Amino acid sequence: MHSTTSRGAVLATLLALIGVFATYRALPAGADGWQDCSTGQFCLYTAADGSGTAWAAGPDDDGQTYGADRDDKAVSAWNNTPYWACVYADASYGGGIQALRPGFRGDLSLGSVDLTGDVSSHKLAKAKSGCWTGFERCTDGRLCLFAEPGGRGEATVSTADNPGYGAAWDNKVVSVWNRTGQHVCFFRAPDYTSTWTIDGRDYDAYVVLRGDSTTVPAPYAPTFSSHKFVDSTSEC
Numbered sequence: 001m002h003s004t005t006s007r008g009a010v011l012a013t014l015l016a017l018i019g020v021f022a023t024y025r026a027l028p029a030g031a032d033g034w035q036d037c038s039t040g041q042f043c044l045y046t047a048a049d050g051s052g053t054a055w056a057a058g059p060d061d062d063g064q065t066y067g068a069d070r071d072d073k074a075v076s077a078w079n080n081t082p083y084w085a086c087v088y089a090d091a092s093y094g095g096g097i098q099a100l101r102p103g104f105r106g107d108l109s110l111g112s113v114d115l116t117g118d119v120s121s122h123k124l125a126k127a128k129s130g131c132w133t134g135f136e137r138c139t140d141g142r143l144c145l146f147a148e149p150g151g152r153g154e155a156t157v158s159t160a161d162n163p164g165y166g167a168a169w170d171n172k173v174v175s176v177w178n179r180t181g182q183h184v185c186f187f188r189a190p191d192y193t194s195t196w197t198i199d200g201r202d203y204d205a206y207v208v209l210r211g212d213s214t215t216v217p218a219p220y221a222p223t224f225s226s227h228k229f230v231d232s233t234s235e236c
Helices: 128-132
Strands: 002-005 041-045 054-057 076-080 084-090 094-100 105-107 121-125 143-148 152-158 175-178 183-187 196-198 201-203 205-208 213-215 226-230
Touching (some): 041 121, 076 084, 094 128, 121 128, 175 183
Antiparallel strands (some): 076 105, 084 094, 084 121, 175 213
16 A cells, blocks of 8 residues: 655665666577577577577576677567466567567467567566556565566665755655565655645645555646655655
8 A cells, every 4th residue: 555645755766777688598590580599598589480699598597788799789589388478569678568478479460569679678477567666666665666567667776864865866766665574754855844635625744654555646647756764654
């Protein structure tokens, strides 16, 4: 659950979530023209029908960020895993999404969203719905802030009060997971000040309760500029 309160404060420092380059290996060519993709691997190709340069990634590989040799290069894919393969137009699971079913083999132009030559990150998910969230990147004991809905996109973490986000995150927070033992009060201006006016009523803070994850609704998002941790929402 999340709530609003007429007093406020919020937490957030700008420690970036670490994205590790996915691990890939070159693939041998198959008899049908598609380059081989071993069982349990998700394979991307730089040309149609499984041709061109190819790489494979497994379930344990971190695909949040691609190097220059792979970024925006994928044209076709083979999902030879039991998972859904989620490919994204931007790094950190951001931008447009294409969800490739287990066993998918084809050009990226076949999907509901054409990401031909426009893939910058990927992950494997147990269900199709997992492609639309990135909250799993938030570890216990941290407040995680995300630049896109559902915990997707660029992210940062915090464990202390933050009186001012600065240019890096000011007015950019769209979703939040509070995995700390305290509630977090978010404010529209630095130094835990300012208000939102909704239907003639002023609200000083937007509160994310301990343990809650949420995509912040309008008009609160994306307007956060500071936050603080509290034990009671009355402290906001």
